[in-house]
Amino acid sequence: DAGVIQSPRHEVTEMGQEVTLRCKPISGHDYLFWYRQTMMRGLELLIYFNNNVPIDDSGMPEDRFSAKMPNASFSTLKIQPSEPRDSAVYFCASAPGLGQVHGYTFGSGTRLTVV
Amino acid sequence: DAKTTQPNSMESNEEEPVHLPCNHSTISGTDYIHWYRQLPSQGPEYVIHGLTSNVNNRMASLAIAEDRKSSTLILHRATLRDAAVYYCILRDAGNQFYFGTGTSLTVIP
Numbered sequence: 001d002a003g004v005i006q007s008p009r010h011e012v013t014e015m016g017q018e019v020t021l022r023c024k025p026i027s028g029h030d031y032l033f034w035y036r037q038t039m040m041r042g043l044e045l046l047i048y049f050n051n052n053v054p055i056d057d058s059g060m061p062e063d064r065f066s067a068k069m070p071n072a073s074f075s076t077l078k079i080q081p082s083e084p085r086d087s088a089v090y091f092c093a094s095a096p097g098l099g100q101v102h103g104y105t106f107g108s109g110t111r112l113t114v115v
Numbered sequence: 116d117a118k119t120t121q122p123n124s125m126e127s128n129e130e131e132p133v134h135l136p137c138n139h140s141t142i143s144g145t146d147y148i149h150w151y152r153q154l155p156s157q158g159p160e161y162v163i164h165g166l167t168s169n170v171n172n173r174m175a176s177l178a179i180a181e182d183r184k185s186s187t188l189i190l191h192r193a194t195l196r197d198a199a200v201y202y203c204i205l206r207d208a209g210n211q212f213y214f215g216t217g218t219s220l221t222v223i224p
Contacts, residue, residue: 004158035214043159043202043214091158103149104212106158 004107006092012113018080021110024073025094033104034067034077035091043091049075082114119203124219127193135188135218137203142183147206150177150188151214152199159202159214162188198222 005024013019025032033048047057052069060067064083069075079086089111093104120138127133139148149164163170163177165186170177176189190197202217 042216045213093158103151103161103164103206104159106160108156109158 004092004094004105006090006107006110008110009108010111010113012115013082015083015114016081017114018078019082019086019112019114021077021090021092021112023075023077023092023107025075025092026096026105027073029094029096029105031095031098032069032075033093033095034075035093035106037089037091037109038087046077079112082112084114087112087114119205119215121201121203121215121218123216124221126221126223127190128223129195130192133190133193133197133220135190135201135203135220136185137187138185139203139205140184142205148177148179148183148186149204149206149212150175151202151204151212152197153202153217154196154199162201164206193220193222195222195224 004026007022011019030051034046035043036046037043044059046059047067048055049069052072065079067077077090089109091106091109093106095104118141147164147166150162151159152162153159163172163175165177165179167179169179178187178189198220200217200219202214204212204214206212
């Protein structure tokens with residue numbers, strides 16, 4: 001398995017533009033998580049899905065953020081409109097279950113810069 | 116979410132053992148202790164986890180205090196590739212992971 005695949009690796013956009021981050025989880029993993037990492041706040045859980053259904057989105061900072069999982073092999077995190085304070089590294093992770101031994105497998109992240 | 120406390124940074128000489136401490140005084144009886152590490156420019160990766168007994172795997176050992184209020188991740192021989200941020204995390208009843216700020220480990224050649 002190629003692991004959790006995120007795209008793009010880097011994204012630079014202008015303030016006000018829409019940004020879409022993509023994630024392909026490991027096949028067979030029922031859980032998908034989106035995290036954001038900044039120097040100030042560390043790793044923050046934004047939202048997670050179970051079997052394509054959003055379970056907890058309490059970490060989503062505001063309405064400008066939305067996440068979808070249309071099928072088991074694909075998820076998107078969208079920011080519209082983007083702001084400079086959204087600049088961060090966004091990680092996607094997947095897991096076969098919440099009680100599984102090895103926990104989460106993370107992707108390599110998308111570094112977002114909003115100018 | 117359950118809280119953990121780790122030193123912000125530590126240094127170790129290459130090929131020497133490293134003991135990374137973590138305090139989790141509010142741990143509940145069903146919380147598992149997980150350790151992840153994050154290498155530069157990568158996502159976090161699983162290292163080891165345990166509940167009550169000490170655990171060993173090919174990457175590290177986990178020593179858990181008898182009262183479970185603290186634990187120590189042990190890297191038996193640090194290499195330059197072990198330089199990373201190490202996160203100690205409690206998995207709570209909701210089975211979610213909440214990452215703190217971790218310990219940044221520097222390995223000195």
